[in-house]
Amino acid sequence: MSLPEPSSSGRFGEFGGRYVPETLVPACQELEAAFREAWADQSFRDELDGLLADYAGRPSPITECHRLSAELGVRVLLKREDLNHTGSHKINNVLGQALLAKRMGKTRLVAETGAGQHGVASATAAALMGMECKVFMGEVDMERQALNVFRMRLLGAEVVPAMSGSRTLKDAVNEAMRDWVGTVENTHYCLGSVMGPHPYPWMVREFHTVIGKESREQCAKLLENEIPDVVTACVGGGSNAIGIFSGFADTTAELVGVEPAGGAAVGRGVPGVVHGMKSYLMQDEFGQVQEAHSISAGLDYPGVGPEHSHLSSIGRARYEQVTDDEVIAAFQLLSRTEGIIPALEPAHALAWISRDRAKLAGKTVLLNMSGRGDKDVGQMMEILG
Amino acid sequence: MSPTLAEEGLTIPDAPAEPGEFERSLRATRESGRKLLVAYVTGGLHDEWPDVVRAVADAGADAIEIGIPFSDPVMDGPVIQEASELALRDGASPVTVLDTLRTIDAGVPLAVMTYYNLAFHMGHERFASLMYEAGVRAAILPDLPLEEVGPWASAADPAGIETVMLAAPTAPDERLPRVVARSRGFVYAVGLLGVTGERDALAESSLIIARRLKAITDKPVLVGVGVSNGEQAAEVSQVADGCVIGSALMRRVVAGEGPAGAGAFIAEVRAALDAS
Numbered sequence: 001m002s003l004p005e006p007s008s009s010g011r012f013g014e015f016g017g018r019y020v021p022e023t024l025v026p027a028c029q030e031l032e033a034a035f036r037e038a039w040a041d042q043s044f045r046d047e048l049d050g051l052l053a054d055y056a057g058r059p060s061p062i063t064e065c066h067r068l069s070a071e072l073g074v075r076v077l078l079k080r081e082d083l084n085h086t087g088s089h090k091i092n093n094v095l096g097q098a099l100l101a102k103r104m105g106k107t108r109l110v111a112e113t114g115a116g117q118h119g120v121a122s123a124t125a126a127a128l129m130g131m132e133c134k135v136f137m138g139e140v141d142m143e144r145q146a147l148n149v150f151r152m153r154l155l156g157a158e159v160v161p162a163m164s165g166s167r168t169l170k171d172a173v174n175e176a177m178r179d180w181v182g183t184v185e186n187t188h189y190c191l192g193s194v195m196g197p198h199p200y201p202w203m204v205r206e207f208h209t210v211i212g213k214e215s216r217e218q219c220a221k222l223l224e225n226e227i228p229d230v231v232t233a234c235v236g237g238g239s240n241a242i243g244i245f246s247g248f249a250d251t252t253a254e255l256v257g258v259e260p261a262g263g264a265a266v267g268r269g270v271p272g273v274v275h276g277m278k279s280y281l282m283q284d285e286f287g288q289v290q291e292a293h294s295i296s297a298g299l300d301y302p303g304v305g306p307e308h309s310h311l312s313s314i315g316r317a318r319y320e321q322v323t324d325d326e327v328i329a330a331f332q333l334l335s336r337t338e339g340i341i342p343a344l345e346p347a348h349a350l351a352w353i354s355r356d357r358a359k360l361a362g363k364t365v366l367l368n369m370s371g372r373g374d375k376d377v378g379q380m381m382e383i384l385g
Numbered sequence: 386m387s388p389t390l391a392e393e394g395l396t397i398p399d400a401p402a403e404p405g406e407f408e409r410s411l412r413a414t415r416e417s418g419r420k421l422l423v424a425y426v427t428g429g430l431h432d433e434w435p436d437v438v439r440a441v442a443d444a445g446a447d448a449i450e451i452g453i454p455f456s457d458p459v460m461d462g463p464v465i466q467e468a469s470e471l472a473l474r475d476g477a478s479p480v481t482v483l484d485t486l487r488t489i490d491a492g493v494p495l496a497v498m499t500y501y502n503l504a505f506h507m508g509h510e511r512f513a514s515l516m517y518e519a520g521v522r523a524a525i526l527p528d529l530p531l532e533e534v535g536p537w538a539s540a541a542d543p544a545g546i547e548t549v550m551l552a553a554p555t556a557p558d559e560r561l562p563r564v565v566a567r568s569r570g571f572v573y574a575v576g577l578l579g580v581t582g583e584r585d586a587l588a589e590s591s592l593i594i595a596r597r598l599k600a601i602t603d604k605p606v607l608v609g610v611g612v613s614n615g616e617q618a619a620e621v622s623q624v625a626d627g628c629v630i631g632s633a634l635m636r637r638v639v640a641g642e643g644p645a646g647a648g649a650f651i652a653e654v655r656a657a658l659d660a661s
Contacts, residue, residue: 007387009395009532017533019501021460022564023553023575025530164466165456177459182579184555273502273528274457286478287506288456 002212002250003205003242003307010198011278013313015306018197020177020276027184032199034104039206044099051095052210055128056085058092059214062222062366067337074353074360077228078340078369079215079244088343088371089211089240090121094190096207098125101188108132108187112162112176114141114169114236115298115345116148117371118192123157125190133157136175138168141297148375166291168300169236173275193237194305197276201305205242212247215366223364230360232256233368234348235319236263236299238308240370245317253366255317257308258352260327263292265304266312266319272303279306295324295379296344298371326351328383331373343371344379390535397535398542400567404604405547407448407494407522407570411605411626414447420658421571421627422618423607424634424651425498427452427468428486429477435489437638440648442491445655449491450525450629453482453499460527462582464632468639479503479512483519496523496549496570501537509540516546523547523570531564538567549573552598554590562601571605574598574625576612582632583613587620595625615657622658630654 010016010032018028038044052058060083065076081089094111101109109126111133113119119135126133135152139161142149152159162171173196180189194201194208220226231248233241235257245255259267265280272281274289282290282302294300311317322330327344330351335341342350349367353360373380390396404412411421424446426438438449454469454477461469479499486495497516504512504526516524524546529537534548541548547569552561554575565572576591577584591608598606608621609629618628630651637646 005387007393009390009393011393018530019528019533020530021527021553021575022530022551023555023578025532025553026555026557026560164470170457174457174459178462178580181460182577184578271505273505275459276528278505281502283502283506286480287502288473288478289502290456 003246006198006202012307012310015279015309016198016201017278018276019273019278020197021181023181024184028197028199035100035199035203038100038103044103048096048099052092056091056095057083058210060084062215062218065338068334071337072354072357074357075364076353077364077366079211079366081211081240081368081370082343082372086121086124087374088117088121089208089243090118090192091124092210093192093204093207093239094121094125097188097190098129098131101131101190102129104188106186106188108183109190110134110176110179110183110187111190111192112169112172113137113192114172114300115296115375116145116152117298117375119159120148120151120155122190123152123155126157127155134179135159136162136172136179138162138166138172140167141169144379145297145375147378168292168297170289170302193239194242194307195237195275195277195303201277201307204239205246205307208239208243209246211240211243211368212245215244216247219366227251227253228366229363230254230256230365232258232349232352232365234299234345234370235259235304235308236301236345238305240368242305242307244368249316255311256352257317257319258349259319259321260294260296260299260348261321261323262294263299263301264321265302266308267321274303277306279309280304295327296348298345299348320352322348322351322355326355330354331380341373341377342369343373344376346370395535397531397567398539400569401542405522405545405569407496407547408604410494411448411571415605415626420622420661421447421605421607422655422658423448423450423627423629425450425452425629425631427454427465427472427635428482429454429472429475430468430638431475433644435485436644437647438489438491440644441651442493444648444651446493446651448494448496450496450498451482451486453479453497453503455500455503458500460580462580462632464636464639465581468635471639479507483515486519486521495521496525497521498525501526501529504537509537510544513541513544513546517544521546523549525549525573527551531567534567551575552594554578554594561597565598565602565604568604571607572598572602573629574606574608576608576610576621579610581610583636584611587612587617591621592624595621599624615654618654619657619661622661
């Protein structure tokens with residue numbers, strides 16, 4: 001295990017904690033105990049591994065991008081989380097949480113979603129396990145990701161628009177937490193990233209360490225040096241990034257998270273407290289949380305998971321920012337050179353590689369291709385005409 | 386080895402043994418045989434908000450909670466969310482609300498209700514002293530539970546700000562006494578599982594949590610969340626020392642009923658409490 005457990009108060013360095021309404025404290029404590037117990041129980045692990053293999057389609061392959069690499073002068077490898085069932089890495093976490101929720105006797109899942117990938121994954125897990133599911137999604141995001149809204153409803157979930165504030169991911173989290181405050185007795189909050197109150201940042205990371213573990217083994221076979229020079233991933237809350245970082249934190253690989261310029265919590269934020277955690281947060285001079293603005297609904301978030309704040313502050317990972325225009329170009333670049341249409345989220349990481357290709361010349365970069373682009377095709381059709 | 390709470394700077398200081406000004410005032414009112422009524426008013430909502438505060442005090446509120454609006458109020462339902470959004474749009478900030486508060490001589494003790502990030506961002510000492518200078522004597526921070534309250538309480542206690550803790554229906558019996566012991570001003574009993582807002586009937590859980598708290602403390606126990614009118618206030622105050630009314634009042638203010646409407650509503654609740 002290369003990334004350590006948080007402290008007993010749920011902190012990674014100074015970040016993390018459990019800043020929730022008193023009503024939810026016992027539920028978070030109960031969840032922590034249940035996760036700790038399940039994660040140490042081989043039968044739970046076996047059941048989850050079975051689902052990941054037979055239902056989600058793991059392990060996901062690593063694809064070597066020959067044409068892209070030739071064009072950029074950087075050797076690019078993709079960890080293909082886009083090939084998982086439901087089209088993104090999100091399934092790793094929701095299968096774990098749904099199994100755990102069942103084990104805890106909960107009958108209902110509530111979730112937030114930005115681009116809809118976590119919502120679709122949650123609705124999928126709920127359908128698989130016969131649980132009720134309610135997904136909160138910002139009203140703005142429901143418009144730009146209408147296809148995923150339909151998918152969730154098809155899967156039997158109730159999708160509720162978050163109408164307050166910026167009407168995006170941040171507000172969907174608020175609504176999901178409000179729902180949970182009222183339904184905590186029978187409901188599990190299936191949080192979609194490595195954020196929120198303890199134990200979520202830790203638990204969600206653990207459910208995604210499968211990405212890093214597989215990648216490490218695959219790289220050992222694929223690469224002469226066994227490890228890539230750079231491991232990169234997009235960062236909104238940061239779950240796919242922490243998943244792949246976890247496999248290389250104890251190596252010499254450079255870890256690079258890529259944030260959208262309009263939602264760069266690490267790059268532009270200062271420490272703050274919202275959604276149950278202390279972390280870097282984009283806020284105004286008084287501490288009001290600012291609205292993020294990104295082309296990608298999944299990264300349209302003013303905060304970031306606390307472990308990323310910690311990794312940044314100790315210098316183990318660094319965080320770059322890319323603009324919407326750079327992302328649009330990267331989206332097209334990968335489609336054209338490799339026949340892989342990426343989701344807009346991982347296109348951020350590729351946009352960084354492309355921009356910094358001179359500095360990266362001759363290096364081997366492993367990119368977590370966290371999701372496929374089907375959901376974004378409609379939006380891109382409008383942008384590209 | 387995981388660091389200790391002390392190493393992380395999270396030690397929870399014991400609450401001072403002596404009640405502060407805010408709590409003494411509520412205790413004195415209770416001892417006079419009166420049920421306690423605390424009204425919540427969103428600071429910075431329309432220019433007339435100081436008049437709403439005065440009207441509510443004149444109508445019989447024993448203390449007033451001033452909401453400093455926050456961008457992400459997770460413990461609040463639709464009415465207080467809307468009030469907060471409107472106030473923020475009008476330019477309300479911790480500084481403008483507290484500055485205005487200095488000029489309001491409401492004649493009753495004042496508390497601030499807001500979310501922790503505003504205190505954290507400004508710095509605990511500065512936030513506490515700004516509150517004190519504005520005449521505030523208590524603070525309610527609903528996203529700062531017992532385990533996280535240490536750093537804030539260490540600044541607030543010496544600054545003369547009494548930190549009110551919330552006690553929820555979900556708390557196991559072993560937890561309630563620790564919450565109560567750290568609570569100053571009063572104990573805020575959360576009446577139901579859910580966020581702030583009006584409900585058609587008083588939740589049974591309001592009476593249960595009030596009973597559990599009254600059995601273990603002589604600090605004033607006030608029930609908030611889901612207390613919507615005079616009848617419900619009177620019902621819950623059969624067990625509790627009183628109640629907090631927020632959403633039902635702010636719905637009227639948001640709807641434009643102004644200081645007069647706010648005062649009339651609080652007078653109605655006061656009358657129901659006094660008649661019970």
